[in-house]
Amino acid sequence: MDDNATNRKLLERLLLQWELIPILAQSGDEALRMIKESWAKEKFSAMILDQEMPGLGGIELMEMLHKGSVLPPPPVILMLSRPLESKARLECERLGIARTILKPIRRAWLVEALQQMAGEPKSEPAPAKIKGSALDGVSLRVLVADDNLVNQRLISRLLEKMGHQVVVASDGMAVLRILQEGEVDLIAMDMQMPILDGVETTRKIRAMEIGAGGHVPIMAMTANAFEEDRxxxxxxxxxxxxxxxxxxxxxxxxxxxxxxxxVVTEGKDAVVRQNP
Incomplete structure (x- = not known):
């Protein structure tokens, strides 16, 4: 489950590479409904739950499952943005949460956690099951912000060849207008633009996110490779x-x-079912 479309696509792609069947939900309420419906049919083999999300987080969802069912919930991996405090760790133990993983989540950590819950020895999935990267087959909406028309066209062409949809902006104010009109999955941000440069535009975006929530990934694009620029x-x-x-x-x-x-900064919950 993830309210961020990008995170859903990426996590779904990764799980499919391992021949798992991901069932995705956008909210805690939707995940709760799916889990309860599965009890009457085929129980999920595992759940990947994020703790940091609007409404029901992973711990709260598990609490509701324990109260509302005679059946034990499936094994759970809880994704965290920061380490749990001692009280929360005890709560996880009480609820039977098998593993916690800090974000951003790495492929190897997720593999190990899933294999541990399945009772398998630690090892990477066979190479045949991992084809390409988590971006293969995923189409993202990318905002390219650059005042140089040549750079705009070059970066747009490269992204489109990878299968992504591109929106362009020539200055920071245009970036902010586009974000108000609709969501993007990623911003490729030139550092030096008129009106608002890349750094100032990013600061304004992050300030907006404090009130509205969410986190759009932003990549700086610059001709300067100095440490000061980084x-x-x-x-x-x-x-x-x-x-x-x-x-x-x-x-x-x-x-x-x-x-x-x-699944990162905002990665939420993925409910996973083993492929027979």
Missing amino acids: RKCFEAAMDGFVVKPVSAQSIREEMERVLALQ
């Missing part, structure tokens, strides 16, 4: 950094790092 980007709460001139490989690798189960 520091400015990350101080503004950007998530990634690509040095110009960009290439398909550099963009893809940084997208994978930033999004790679950025």
Whole structure:
């Protein structure tokens, strides 16, 4: 379950690579309904629940399941943005939460947790089951912010060849307008733009998110590879950094790092069922 469409796509893709059947929900209430319906049919083999989400978090959802059913809930992996305090850890033990994983989640951690719950020895899935990356077959809506028309076209073309949808903006104010009109999955942000530069635009976006919630991943695009430039980007709460001139490989690798189960910053819950 995830209220962020990007996170749902990425986690779904990863689980399908391991020949699991992911059943996705956008809210705690929807997940609760799906779980209760499954009791009358085929019980889920495992659940991946996020604690940091609007409405029902993972612990609250487990509490409701324990109160409302004579059947024990499936094994649970709880995703966390920060380590649990001692009281919350005791609550997890009481509710039978098998594993906790800190975000951003890495492939190996998720593999290990799922295998441990299944009683299998620790090992990576067979190579045949992991084909490509978590971005393969996933189409994202990417906002390219750059005042240079040549760069706009180049980056847009590279992203479109990867199968993504592209929206373009030539300055920071245009970026803010586009975000008010609809969601994007990722922003490729030029550092030096007129009106509002990339750093100031990012600060305004993060300030908006404090009130509205959510976290759109932002990758800086800059010709400057100095440490000072990287520091400015990350101080503004950007998530990634690509040095110009960009290439398909550099963009893809940084997208994978930033999004790679950025089930990440906002990754929510995935309910998983084993493929027979």
